[in-house]
Amino acid sequence: MAARGDSTREQIVVAATRLFYGDGIRAVSMDAVAAKAGVTKKTLYYHFTSKDELVAETIAARDQPMLELYMRWFAETDGTVAEKVRGLFTKLGRSVDVPRWRGCGFLRTIAELANTPAHPAVKAGAAHKKRFEAWLATELRDHEVPNATALARQLVILLDGATTVMLIHRDLDYVETAGRLARDLVTRAATQAD
Known part of the structure; x- marks a missing residue:
């Protein structure tokens, strides 16, 4: 189960990195990140409690x-x-x-x-x-x-x-x-x- 969670977290980071780099941090919503990562918003917030935390993780x-x-x-x-x-x-x-x-x-x-x-x-x-x-x-x-x-x-x-x-x-x-x-x-x- 932990491996799947790590994979999902990594999937979110990869999607967020692409979006933030391509469009800018402020222009990208958490909804857009969830959609790009192929996860629900609930799953996204399970792994990252805030957009700030996600941005820091991408860096x-x-x-x-x-x-x-x-x-x-x-x-x-x-x-x-x-x-x-x-x-x-x-x-x-x-x-x-x-x-x-x-x-x-x-x-x-x-x-x-x-x-x-x-x-x-x-x-x-x-x-x-x-x-x-x-x-x-x-x-x-x-x-x-x-x-x-x-x-x-x-x-x-x-x-x-x-x-x-x-x-x-x-x-x-x-x-x-x-x-x-x-x-x-x-x-x-x-x-x-x-």
Whole structure:
């Protein structure tokens, strides 16, 4: 019985994630989520006591898969640590250069709920961004790049900025330009260690 409940809960999260990402959190009703998930509203509220709880769960559910995706992109990119960092931008650009892309789901959620900074989804989105930054700093440190913490923060700013501008202009050159800047920042930092 527990497995079925977990499956239903996951089914709801998947449906809600698609709707929230495609249409925006405020535009999507719980009725729409129930219909998309193929469950009754009673079942939906059995698993999630409120829309806020459901929104937070959709963000939390995307945290680890997104971190793992960036880790894989980094590991799969050949070359120096600077080239690996640029590879994050290159692979991000390829993955978002599609008509259905609506921007970074974490940033969109935080922006949509900006007037409620204590919202659990805002906290989950911010925690994801911090975990990504910490992972990147660890990678830089492991590759003996000095000032890894400060550099990771600069790279996150470039990455999130590139993502935002890509959404505005739908021009991959913004992500590629940010990737070149990121590579140059890491190269400069790495050469200071020599």
